[in-house]
Amino acid sequence: MPAARAVQVLLPVALDRALTYAVPEGMVVEPGDVVVAPLGSRSSIGVVWDGAPEAVEGARLKAIEAVVAAAPFPDAMRRFVDWIADYTLSPKGQVLRMALRGLAEEGEAKPKFGLRATGARPARMTPARERALAVAADGTARAKPRLAEAAGVSPSVLDGLVAEGALEIVELEPPAPPPGPDPSRPGPTLTPHQQHAAEALRRTVADRAFRVVLLDGVTGSGKTEVYCEAAAEALRQGRQALVMAPEIALTVPFLDRFARRFGARPAVWHASVGESGRAAVRRGVADGSIKAVVAARSGLFLPFRDLALIVVDEEHDGAYKQEDGVAYNARDMAVVRGRLEGAPVVLASATPSLETRINADRGRYARLVLPSRFGERAMPEIAAVDMRREGPPRGQWLAPRLVSAVTETLAAGEQALLFLNRRGYAPLTLCRRCGHRMKCPNCSAWLVEHRFRASLVCHHCGHSGPSPRACPSCAAEDSMVALGPGVERIRDEAAERFPEARVSILSSDLIGGGERLAAELDAIERGEVDIVVGTQMVTKGHHFPKLTFVGAVDADFALGAADPRAGERTFQTLQQVTGRAGRGDRPGRALLQTFDPDHPAIRALVAGDREGFYAVEAKAREAALMPPFGRLAAVIVSGPDRAAVEAHGRALARAAPKVEQVRVLGPAEAPLAMVRGRHRMRLLAQSPRAVDLPGYMRDWLAAAPPARGALRVAVDIDPQSFL
Template sequence: MAKSEPDQTQLIPEETPETVPVLVPLALPAPYDYLVPEGADVRPGSFVVAPLGPLKYVAAVWRRPEGAAAPNIPRSKLRALVDVLDDVPPLPEISLDFAEWVADYTLTPPGMVLRMMMSASAAFQPPPPRYGVRLAGPPPERMTPARTRVLDAAGNGLIWVKSLLAEAAGVSPGVIDGLVDAGTLVAEPLPDTIARELDPSLLRAELSDEQRRAAEQLLDNTRDGFAVSLLDGVTGSGKTEVYFEAIAQALSDGKQALVMIPEIALTAAFLTRCEERFGARPAEWHSGLTQSARGRTWRAVAEGKAQLVVGARSALFLPFPNLGLIVVDEEHDQAYKQEDRVSYQARDMAVVRGHLGKCPVVLSSATPSIESLVNAEQGRYRHIPLRARYKAAGLPDLKAIDMRKSPPERGSWLSPVLTEAMAETLARGEQALLFLNRRGYAPLTLCRKCGYRFECPNCSAWMVEHRFRHRLECHHCGKFAPIPDECPSCGAEESLVACGPGVERIAEEVEALFPEARRAILSSDLTPRIADLRETLREIEDREVDIVIGTQLVAKGHHFPGLALVGVVDADLGLAQGDPRAAERTFQLLSQVTGRAGREAIAGRGLLQTYMPEHPVLQALVAGDRDAFYAQEIEARREAGMPPFGRLASLLISGSDRAAAESYARSLARAAPPAETIEVLGPAEAPLSVVRGRYRYRILVKAPREADIQAYLRLWMADAPKARGSIRLSIDIDPYNFL
């Protein structure tokens, strides 16, 4: 938000004494006071241009603590605001409340939370006119196949965005420009598609008896202001149609609604479902939008014109003036945890936003987080279960393949039991999915002659082989290099061997086993563009693919009508982590991915390749005994005093010099105040000890649930040695990542 023009700070007449606190979107501890230009009208939430040092920043007028007076600072030391952005909707009061709460809870400078609320830079500039093209004139004298496709696509008479028309016709933008020059297409202002009016009474779905009862419970719980409902339904039970009823009620009441989803690849299908249900496409918000689109959406939300927003976790920080419902879909998903700059759990912050704004919150999942289940058991949330699939579809039949008894052939990774099931599935004209939560071709490449292993030069991690892209890559820092022809250590040729499988290697094995089958790989490495990923998902849904090989992308809410078999290549993968949530995450992930099978008339099967079939997670999955797994895991957490029965905070120390980082970590730990109920564990070298050339040490703070861990950390940091030089300290309240 910085502006680098020379400072043109206005002179303030002596008769204009007003000063206001202004929060700049930087990591600063508090607002700064500025003089208000004569005749300017500002209030808390107004956006202004404030000088700070040699730069100018778009910032927000803040408010003083209740009862606090303006500081007694000589006028000569105060700078004046450069401009007041009267044309930008101000932040509503609730956004200021929310920013202060989040900053206080996460121990983050409030300016960094404001920065998230101002993440659409285009919103603070005059919106440029937007033009599209419409078919209006006769065809040009010279026609080509490309021009014919454009005229066919534009024949519906609608106004098209140039890029979308080019994409629909499969042509370059230059073809569109040529038709405009010929007068066949004419430029016209684009209609506002973000703030189209939704109809809550349109096309209500035919709900099952169980869905209807759940919808009635949900509506009862969302009528009287703040309340949290846990919509807990098996995969394919129709949870979306149930909470659509709550959205319809909010829209009927003249309120705005927000639906948060964990994966932006899901937005296209979800937006289509919303359009079918409410007659118009809702606004979307995620990192895949252009800055211009983000700016228009931000303004539409702030002006109350965007009735329904579907977005990623950052959508929670949009300036809703009239929010009447928050839905967190797939509320268990780890993607709701942000770890950069401001560390927060969006699911938990959604509950806070609902409480501050007296707005109901719906948490929806087939595999709820243990935190949410415990809150439901203790009466904080209302538990609304859905135990049957929609239209009487059956849950998939799950079986474990003991790899000790049915191992794959040498050099292969798929058990004969699984490949036989795949052959039977394909013979029936049905689809199969193979799941392995590991990108690339192989997680490790080594020299069979001298034993050399390819490590990342910047991280304590192996370089992952990506054979389809002909390179080795670090998944932590992004460092990559071409795959060499010889060992860089001993110079031996043709000695490099890939160890272990990734999805690319599984795809190679599938191609050899089923050469006639149509295959698709769903991995963020191979489908980095959202448009490509959505096209692949469409092909799967339309049965243009026989076998899907995918990472966790395939586990998140997709509906594949023809999918009959899910094979989990390595069901043990997530269980070998030193993470207190490892069992829960593995259970959730495998439940979600196997739940993609048999969602309509086709009977579903799930086969889990494992070397530990006796593990409680796999036993619970195969037996379909979800409640027993959760009960056991909840009791283990209770006995250990781990969340949600206790609290954790992580202090991560990093530096470019190992000795300096370790020394600071030890001095920081020695400065911890003594406390009877709070434990300070460490420092210890982080499991991933080096990332991007920085050496990492971790201190873990463990406290009872009722402890004010933030107050303890503030007291600690007030007297702790300051990080200097290359040393950095980051604090994460309620950590999810322990690497």
């Protein structure tokens, strides 16, 4: 059989390679075309991939069923899918699946039909027919329900007029697309620093070449205004810009800001956009009619027709790392996508990740600095509250110094923010009589009380149940007590201490979707709230002009965890959250409640010594060969049977190829030893930067015994989480 009549097709299933299919007589396909192909007993959508088809006996080859009228996958997209699969050791088909999102509903927008008067009169006239023809007499085509409504007649009257030739069915003009963003509208007057950075970014976009730029500006320095100027350049070229945000909570305020600048909102892409909305975005991005998109990490897989710029806002944010399925870091993959597209990538942050910072220091990335806040505003004054000496009385969580600060803030008519990185009411519920602790039946984790929902919830598997009145172990009545605070409890304490204050709580589980959150954020911005209590959601990007005080209830939340980035995370999170204070015309201050005031991260925050912190952190990581100076890759073995998981972990360790520069640690029981009924063991490979660690991992897994039965082996390159 001639080779030209067979092609490779990649299907969105957990297969690592494309399959060979015959191309039926008369069908023309090229790499990138979206097709339907048989797979087992069903049909699947797929993409014609590159590479020579395998020599398969022609007669046994299954044929492509149809070509789908959808935007093809350009070469850069196919290379992107290949690259991610290769780097993350994921099946190519699984990566393709992410890139096919929104496609099922794509295709041409359905033509809509309407009715128009022909000028002919029906043989028999009725008052209803008169009315319908009177409305239609202006010659415009109207959809049937519109015409029926305007004339006050039933649709069957119109059908009768069509049958008699007095009305004809015509295709309606598709509605004009809403106006796109307009780059010619004037932006704000930039400060000299902002102007310098904006001009550099504008030139970078104008150069139409891949380049990574770190936009490093303190909180409130106007990074958003500056990268909007880069987007403006992309729009002036008639090309496309993608702005990525780590959380949907950030996108809504951004949409309004973008609309103020460009006169129209950008398109939005994330998981909670409905299917038809996603299909529309995908289509518009592919045909080039959508010029600007703000997206969560999955937006990286959109088939842009002519991408001129990628902005990764809050590039340091851990939410860019996807942990399930294909474990990838969207910030890193944005750089890969930019390279494949030949488009510049802007990484923006007030607290760049050490990875990005070192890349900038070593000249791999350019760096633009905004050293001060917009409008001469000072950075907030930060101090530590030593919980060992000046902690709150038993049963309370706000130290006296913090309470006075809130009191003063409220007295001045300003807003206070209390930050605690823990959802729910209390992280632990225990029996006062026998000491029994409420634990998740499926995970090695305590159940977290959520008073709002009146339930005990596992934050790892979602298990939830009512709070028991009697102890499940000793049956003592009313003996269960809540230990430790979550945001709900802090809200209660704030409401109790400040009965006059309007308290609002911002936590991902209390809020119904992005628009609801936007309303809450608006209320805060307008000053209709006095005390905001929130989880890490409040740390990012928000701009509340009246907020002048930030109290971190537990500044040590990340310390102590077995995480090489614990110090960095602490610094970043607290810098971001304290950065919400004093952005309006009054100065801000912040207090950090800590048991470890001498920790380098806390000390750096108090001293305002960001550079010092980066220097110390970089040194420690370099000495320990931790990222970005070394590479890490994790292997997580899991399964329902603990002994089998352990045995497989050991077998994996034995199979690890002995390579001089790679160190393999483990297996060790994961800190989260069980999740969803599966026991977990971890192994970690560590190497210097120069080593191709993904390549090593591939060799390792190939040499290892296969995971049989219910055992699962997951690989996480550049892990962010070590649980």
